[in-house]
Amino acid sequence: MASAPGYSYHDNATPEWLKGPCPRTDNYTSPNWNWFLCISVINTPLASFLDRYVTPMWLVIGFVGNIITMKIWSHRRMKHINTSALYLTALASTDLLLLFLYIQRYLHFTWGLPTIDVPIWCPTFFVFYMFAQYMSPLLVFGFTTERFVSIVRPFKSERFSRHHRAPKEIIAIAVFAFALSLPQAHGWVFKNSVCGGSETKFFEYWTWITDVLLFCVVPIATFFLNIFVLRVAAKATKLRRESTCHQENDSVRSSSRRSKIAPSTVTLLCISFYRIFTTLPVAILFALQFSVPEGSYDIPVYEMHVDPQWRDYFSWYTAKTIIDTIGLSQYSCNIFIYLMTARHFRHEFINTFRITACCGPEKKPGSFHRHTFLTNGCGPGGYGGASTRITESDM
Numbered sequence: 001m002a003s004a005p006g007y008s009y010h011d012n013a014t015p016e017w018l019k020g021p022c023p024r025t026d027n028y029t030s031p032n033w034n035w036f037l038c039i040s041v042i043n044t045p046l047a048s049f050l051d052r053y054v055t056p057m058w059l060v061i062g063f064v065g066n067i068i069t070m071k072i073w074s075h076r077r078m079k080h081i082n083t084s085a086l087y088l089t090a091l092a093s094t095d096l097l098l099l100f101l102y103i104q105r106y107l108h109f110t111w112g113l114p115t116i117d118v119p120i121w122c123p124t125f126f127v128f129y130m131f132a133q134y135m136s137p138l139l140v141f142g143f144t145t146e147r148f149v150s151i152v153r154p155f156k157s158e159r160f161s162r163h164h165r166a167p168k169e170i171i172a173i174a175v176f177a178f179a180l181s182l183p184q185a186h187g188w189v190f191k192n193s194v195c196g197g198s199e200t201k202f203f204e205y206w207t208w209i210t211d212v213l214l215f216c217v218v219p220i221a222t223f224f225l226n227i228f229v230l231r232v233a234a235k236a237t238k239l240r241r242e243s244t245c246h247q248e249n250d251s252v253r254s255s256s257r258r259s260k261i262a263p264s265t266v267t268l269l270c271i272s273f274y275r276i277f278t279t280l281p282v283a284i285l286f287a288l289q290f291s292v293p294e295g296s297y298d299i300p301v302y303e304m305h306v307d308p309q310w311r312d313y314f315s316w317y318t319a320k321t322i323i324d325t326i327g328l329s330q331y332s333c334n335i336f337i338y339l340m341t342a343r344h345f346r347h348e349f350i351n352t353f354r355i356t357a358c359c360g361p362e363k364k365p366g367s368f369h370r371h372t373f374l375t376n377g378c379g380p381g382g383y384g385g386a387s388t389r390i391t392e393s394d395m
Contacts, residue, residue, distance in 0.1 A: 022301050034112040043305050043314050047321035051110050054325050059099055059106070062332030066096040069335050072348045082264045082344070083150070086166040087143040088271075088334075090174075091136065095331040098132035101125065102328070122195035126184040134177035134210070136330070137218045140275045141225075142173055147268050148225045151232050180210050208287075215283035219276045226272050233265065267341040274337065275330050282327040285320045292316040 022038035041048045069092040072078060079085045104115040104125065116125045187203035188195060197203070295310030304310040338345040 033109070037110070037112050039301050039304060040317065042301055043310070044318050044321070047318040050321055050325045055106055055110070055328065058325075058328045058332045059103060062095065062099045065332060065335035066092040066099070068349065068352070069338065070096070072338075072345055072352065075348065078344060078348065082267075082342075083166070084143040084146060084264070084268055086170065087139055087146070088338075090170045091139045091271075092334065094132050094135040094139065095334070098129070098136075098331055101129045101132060102331075105129065116195045117190070117193060118195075119190045122190040123185040123188045125195075126188045127181050130184050130210075131178050131181040134180055134214050135174065136275065137214050137222070137279060138173045138177055139170070140272050141218050141222045142169060143268055144222050144225050144229075144272050147265055148229050151229055151265070180214070211283060211286065215279055215286075219279050219283075222272055223276050226269055226276075229265070229269065264342070267338060267345075270337045270341055271334060274334075278327045278330040281323045285316075285323050288316070289320070 022035055022042070070089055073082075073085045073089040073092065082088075107113040108115045108117075116122055183203065183206045187198050187200070187207065189198045292313055293309070294313050295304060295307045299307055299310065305314065339349060
């Protein structure tokens with residue numbers, strides 16, 4: 001690789017070979033974002049393809065899926081069937097907000113359009129964008145904690161997880177998330193017709209602390225809560241099967257089937273694990289970005305791929321784009337998990353679109369309300385004397 005000559009960068013001394021396919025118009029003080037986009041298209045074609053053409057697919061799926069999800073989970077009967085329905089409605093609404101804001105981010109950082117280069121909107125955008133991002137792990141942690149308490153302390157949890165408490169808990173989560181996102185107004189400024197970071201130490205430390213807390217600590221804590229829920233549920237299943245009093249009548253066999261993990265719990269666990277495994281990698285790679293600097297700006301664009309420092313940067317950028325693209329799916333694909341694991345959600349989805357011919361003679365959601373309780377008592381009734389709602393276990 002030929003070494004770059006020692007040019008002094010002035011308007012009248014711009015070397016022709018530096019112009020190339022990605023000319024710079026910033027007097028070489030610091031490259032503007034459009035220049036980075038240009039060199040990315042040339043040196044990281046896979047990352048550019050994913051960012052430009054796969055991201056819109058997630059956006060379309062997310063808008064349609066989250067609107068349908070909000071409509072279904074917000075039904076009154078769904079709130080009675082699943083105690084976490086309000087949490088899932090709030091999760092879909094914040095996902096919808098994030099995707100709406102992500103469109104502007106996508107147009108700005110992927111196509112170089114000045115969608116956020118507006119004086120007041122510049123800091124405001126990042127306040128609401130980070131608020132929507134913070135809400136996701138906090139809501140997942142909230143309904144995971146609710147499910148954890150309901151399994152570990154099934155009788156005391158009635159007071160903890162009553163339906164009228166959920167709105168207060170969600171409002172508290174929203175206030176906390178918004179408070180954490182407010183410093184973004186200080187961290188982003190509109191200067192020289194461009195929206196950029198203020199680069200203050202406070203904003204740098206605040207961003208690092210909140211990112212570690214919400215995108216690392218909270219997902220890890222949620223992960224261990226899920227593991228504990230699975231262990232307790234498996235232990236409870238084993239104990240219930242051992243306490244059947246060795247009766248082989250139909251009612252006991254029916255109760256044995258009921259002793260499995262409730263489908264509503266399976267749905268929440270799937271959503272929780274999915275969010276964890278699509279959040280942590282994004283947070284880790286984001287934290288590593290400062291350890292992978294760009295190479296020299298004096299190198300011609302078509303020679304950057306052979307420069308060791310630029311090559312490392314392009315490899316990291318490609319890996320980050322792949323992980324980011326996968327991570328974006330968490331805001332779009334929850335509806336598929338609900339359709340696969342939540343029977344009542346599937347029924348409501350079918351009824352919404354009047355898809356009845358292909359689904360067979362399944363019971364309608366309302367038919368479950370004919371049987372309010374399933375008795376679990378040792379003997380003719382079942383296992384242990386406690387009564388549980390069939391609507392929740394059949395979810």
